[in-house]
Amino acid sequence: MSDLEGDVLSVGSTRDSGHEYIRIRGARKNNLRSINVDIPKRQLTVFTGVSGSGKSSLVFGTIAAESRRLINETYDAFIQGFMPSMPRPEVESLEGLTAAIIIDQERMSPNPRSTVGTVTDVNSMLRTLFSRFAEPQIGSPQAYSFNVASASGSGTLTKGDGTQKAAGFSITGGMCLRCQGRGQINAIDITQLVDETKSLSQGAITIPGYKAGGWSVRFYTDSGFFDPDKPVMEYTAQERHDLYYREPGKVKIGGANMTFQGLVPSVKRSFLTKDREGMQPHIRAFVDRAVTFTRCPECTGTRLAQKTLASRIAGNNIAELCAMQISDLASWINELDAGAGHLRGAEPLLTALGDVLRHFTALGLGYLTLERSAGTLSGGEAQRIKMIRHLGSSLTDVTYVFDEPTIGLHPHDVERMNDLLLKLRDKGNTVLVVEHDPDVMAVADRIVDMGPAAGKWGGEIVYNGDFAGLRTSGTATGDHLEARQPIKQRPRPATGMIRIRGATRNNLRNVDIDIPQGVFVAVSGVAGSGKSSLIHGSLAEREGVVVVDQAPIRGSRRSNPATYTGLLDPIRKAFAKANGVRPALFSANSEGACPNCSGAGVVYQDLGIIAGISTVCEECQGKRFQPSVLEYTLGGLNIADVLATPVQQALEFFSGEGTGGAEAALPAAVSVLNRLRDVGLGYLTLGQPLSTLSGGERQRIKLAIEIGSEAEVLILDEPTSGLHLADTERMISMLETIVDLGRSVIVIEHHPDVISRADWVIDIGPGAGHDGGQVIFSGPPEDLLSASRSLTAAHLIRRR
Template sequence: MSKATTTQPPAPHIADSHDLIRVHGARENNLKDISVDIPKRRLTVFTGVSGSGKSSLVFGTIAAESQRMINETYSAFVQGFMPTMARPDVDVLDGLTTAIIVDQERMGSDPRSTVGTATDANAMLRILFSRLAKPHIGSPQAYSFNVASISGAGAVTVERGGTTTTKERRSFSITGGMCPRCEGRGAVNDFNLAALYDDTKSLNEGALTVPGYSMDGWYGRIYRGCGFLDPDKPIRKYTKKELHDLLHKEPTKLKVEGVNLTYLGLIPQIQKSFLAKDVDAMQPHIRAFVERAVVFTTCPECGGTRLNEGARSSKIKGINIADACAMQISDLATWVRDLDEPSVAPLLAKLRHTLDSFVEIGLGYLSLDRPSGTLSGGEAQRTKMIRHLGSSLTDVTYVFDEPTIGLHPHDIQRMNELLRQLRDKGNTVLVVEHKPETIAIADHIVDLGPGAGTAGGEVVFEGTIDALRASGTLTGRHLDDRASLKPSVRTPSGALEVRGASTHNLRDVDVDIPLGVLVVVTGVAGSGKSSLIHGSVAGRDAVVSVDQAPIRGSRRSNPATYTGLLDPIRKAFAKVNGVKPALFSANSEGACPVCNGAGVIYTDLGIMATVASTCEECEGKRFDASVLKYHLGGRDISEVLAMSVTDAEKFFGAGEAHTPAAHKILERLADVGLGYLSLGQPLTTLSGGERQRLKLATHMGDKAGVYVLDEPTTGLHLADVEQLLGLLDRLVDAGKSVIVIEHHQAVMAHADWIIDLGPGAGHDGGRIVFEGPPADLVAARSTVTGEHLAAYVGSPPPTQAEETGLA
């Protein structure tokens, strides 16, 4: 596809170059030596199919170089404490300004982190309570659940008379708000010892059943060689002291196998290793162990507020700080607005602005005590925006990654207005986006393609929205796509009953979810969709839940290793060549001895950025040269891993390389729209939507009867939505039940049954406001979703008489 031409003003002269971000010769990831000029102080939207190179250009090149150059302005000493960043692969980058990245990465999973602590709202509340609350209990830290109350005494050196110094013993105390029972976590835990060890076995017989605690690993070797325990005695025969030492012993320094180590009892070690993280952010097998071994209950002393009695007793107008943080933010904003105290007027004004920003950005349904690790990618992104909405900075480059994720069509207009506000303050706004509603507000559009992966990486269009429509690019052709309602819907084969659902804001919801059909759960952000499905459906037997949580893995992990595809490939190579399968693993015997199978050599240059250079021995192929002499179907293992899913599907589908087990996995990857990925692409480079579709591909071979998908259109180009709908249809036609949480109207229109929650968010939602086929929702237009779906499928808008109920 040739680059579309549009009527554009002539290229600016050198004197005007300060109005442009000039990118020349960009080659990051799949970018093909592209050049593009981006207007400053304008809203530019980057479009293109998933994998076309949008993120490589915007995040991997422009934003990455801006951040790297800012880091270089600090002293060498300070840079030593900062993450090192390599220069992007680009010839020229001119006109950069400070880049602020607002991405979809979920916020930290530390259980001590909440929405309030992540946005400074808690800090302002603590100052407010330290000034106005009665009784007065101390400084702002007295209201912090992350600061413990401690006291003691110590020697201090005091200077007297200019030269004479003496040592005096002085007492000190720190008054914090942390609940002493739960240490500010709001929950306490009890351990199911039967899940930690098999008491009929000895340590040497493998008694410990904690993940990662085998006798071959360091943990097992420490317990076996500590000297406190008899490694050959069954645990049920331990003395009280031995059992205490196994389970509860405090940190003790010792030497095991000649190495200086610290011994810690099993329970505090598990608390340190596993329970310091949010359960929802754990790897599946770790999460399963924790849920099996640990029972979490609300702290009986603080009632889950995390705060000690002193902090809870100090109140403003009958409200303590725990009550304030538990309020829905929209209600808290109203409460703060009613406070009138001249002595803290500037603080109140700032706090009001922060809380109003939550409401303005569509997060008014959250509470400040909500753990930040439980926010969705879209919620996390919008939470990060809060601190920028009131900023007085101008001429900054704001970089957004699909800011409409998680937003109902009703809320997208509000997000668009926020993007415009940032631009109108004199900032450059760069947005990677697929939604036509946001593409339509762009001052300038850069379309990448024409395809994905190796078939992409080119600029195929630059210009306005009207010119894009006429350009003939894939994005231009599909910009005005509209799905139509099905002429008929499937008949359910049964129902999945939910009774009395009350997770988060749900109001004792009773609903029968039809089985054997495509069910779409809709509603504005915060209406209770995820609470209903993940709280009452996802944990049941035979239910597979596929979300967008990060896939845990190093840069050595790739689609081939994650899906299990590499196993049949290695066996096929081994069978044809008469050698061991382990030779064809870059993480095992086949690894290049110089780079250890990484393909690159990392050179630490101290205060300078760590340099990654292609390994000269294997030329980046990751394998030892002797391994590359073995072929399958005329290809060596490195050439196979460099293939795209689409090419590999053909390769393993016939001929000498025909491998049914590999071909089946590749078919699933292609079905979910990942045909452009290379088999060896690092998982760390995948977007949230790609991660979700990769998980779906791995689960498609499961024997589960019900699939739960959370916004599967995330990251999908308009042209790919139709392919997704075809996949959902194939799953249902194969006898599966599919439940989709989704905002995309094309998916709603394609549903057999819609469950709409609302009518609003937070305490204004949590109810079922519609159940039935999409056509009935469109005809009724009784909900916000119904109104937007009717407009999408081209149903005529209601007359004024109909809207007022006078018809």
């Protein structure tokens, strides 16, 4: 390292201190209480605190948001006109900001053409390698791309002297034309598209979105090809062909030239260009019953043309490399001799490829394949994939912002994650991490602990210093750092067994396992070992089993905890009874809605090709209701006040112990609010849009609903995600209570405290991908400690 570099990285630099800190004064975003704080640049700072304490409001809602806004303002007015408007965060002053790069847990695009290889540019590097060094050579890098079709044509070439001549062009892509580069072909069951006993006017078309009288159906009724009042079963052969299979073409509809096409090509264009997992539930149900997918017989699922598959390096074509486990691909690249034969000169490319693939392994993602669809990655996997993009970046002196990067990681992999965070810091960057894991806190240069509690009881900095000082700080975080859940000594006896035989999903190796019922079961193992494949693949569809995962909650942007849990129904009825009016008045989706924003609280502007923008409604100021509705009260609060109330405060209000007194007592609301509080969501306001919830919060709100169900078996996928150490303890106690009531709880989990408190542990491994897929331990947690092949056991022993 040069002397200059050392000066840049040193904590005690003598440089003007005004440029060495991000200075925040008077931050009031959400629950922040006019916070003042100086955050050192070019260091690793971890922000912790109980869920809802204000960490994200400070890091994402203030620092990152203002950095993004200021960068957008550097573009000229024309470009800014096409960009979403970003309001200035609620803060008095912010100094010392650098460009912020946010690496969050948002899932990746469900586009089926996006794969792990395409989103990380590894595919691009492989295509370049093959275009230069494969045998036989077949053309440029696009000849190895399944997203580029071969095409040819003619046009006009303008020469330098201004003269023109006819010229041909040819694009040689690698796409398999049979499946259009998707690897699958589909067959559509036309009986699921039309009820042939009806006419078009009577609603014969049963495809979602095709309503009689609507524009989608008018394309058919007004096309002139059919009698709209004749039952489809009476159509001629030509009419049937036109209805189902006619290729796109221009016709006069309503006096205008419009493109008409049959229902089958329409369904393919409208529904089958999207990933199934990204569809709304009713669309997914339609596709599942109407479409059959099979592997393309032409390319055998590789997506590539035969000429592309015939081009090889060291015996492998590009599809075979993309199908390899990434850890194996890294070894294959490393073993190539770049100085021999036709590979002479490939060394720079091979080195760059090897570096990127090693990042995958270092982040615990070596079990993935490059052909894996990006839309199937979990939030944690997606975040680590995004991190890979930046590890090789030449950018320095930027601010990297991470949202709980250890989610989905086994403790064995957290150390490697820490090394990469430190590597980003040591390149001269500022690294800000919102995190609950003590192992990440331990390597931080600075800890900023938020609290003292959540929601309106938080929003303050309760500690700002190093990790050693945090231990004795007296904060909720500091007090729980030394806490260790003891290994359960007297586990509950099983009341029965759930038998799984011959499980082979993904990497599972013909697994046979008996899962005890009536107890608390933890399923552990490193990321990619096969935990989810075993539990979701073998149990999720069984009768009496409910899965509570972190998938996005299906619903509109109007949905909130009150509507999703059913809590709003008794509240609306209570308001109606107290005021002698209709319950519909207290619904922002019905009679009581503000007419200007239709009850959304914001006005959306669709900008077409780019992201739309939203502004707070000027009429209702975001309260969503008509002014006349807000004159009605219950216990002194109007309906907008109630929806702005946190769960914990609402619990006091509706129990009759708060400011509303006995008038506000509502037992039906209290039972739901109790469950929301018990799953650690006491800080959420009743009207917070569900679209703003994290994956962990989404899972816990689902759990709050399912606690009240009659399901015999609850399956939870990493329920401690996003939970503070104190909230994790409460979560474990709640799960124990569920088991005590006679139900079975199966938890896929990495957290050592959860594993220690389980009655039975099933450890999958020993490694990830093809190095896993086996049950290496099944028994009480105390016996796990002697399982020599278990990385989970090794970590539990270190914590004792």
